[in-house]
Amino acid sequence: MRPHPEVPRVDHWPQALRSAATLTGTLVKCGPGLRPVAWPETPAARCAAIGGQLSDRYAAIEDTAAWVWGARRSPGSPLRLATLGGRAPASFERRASEDVLVSTFRLLPEDLVAIAAFAVTSRARTAFDLLRAPTQFGAARRVACRLLFVAEPGSSSEVRRRARGASRTDRARIQRRLSELHGAAPLPA
The missing domain is CATH 1.10.110 (Hydrophobic Seed Protein)
Known part of the structure; x- marks a missing residue:
């Protein structure tokens, strides 16, 4: 059985390229981000769409996690994330000022599920x-x-x-x- 490839992230693409791909229909909205139209909207695609905010230091929680699981139509605003390891990273000040709310409560390993390279409650x-x-x-x-x-x-x-x-x-x-x-x-x- 072939392993499934990871959903491509496009948040690092230049804004002009993302805009052009959106206009041609190659990329479509997925929460506050974008996903390739050829990829169905799955938990992995939702994580990839917010991958720039989620990164490897945060886990999606609350309404944002419910959206990742397909239980909500929207991830909420601001996105709700928790730091992994229970400590705020050096970039915590910057993250709190964006459309992201970062909590620092401690999550146990059994509280988290790995979806591709991302963590979700x-x-x-x-x-x-x-x-x-x-x-x-x-x-x-x-x-x-x-x-x-x-x-x-x-x-x-x-x-x-x-x-x-x-x-x-x-x-x-x-x-x-x-x-x-x-x-x-x-x-x-």
């Missing part, structure tokens, strides 16, 4: 982060969580297990949102 971790976030839990996030649960059997149980170790506030928020999604059983105190 697992579907279960992505759903947990969306359910735990103190920001609004609107229709797009509810749909994303449902799609993440369907795509990865057992992820709903994993989110419940993880929530038991969360703070009281986060646990209550996750429980309330899980109940909104599918009438989940209460989490133990």
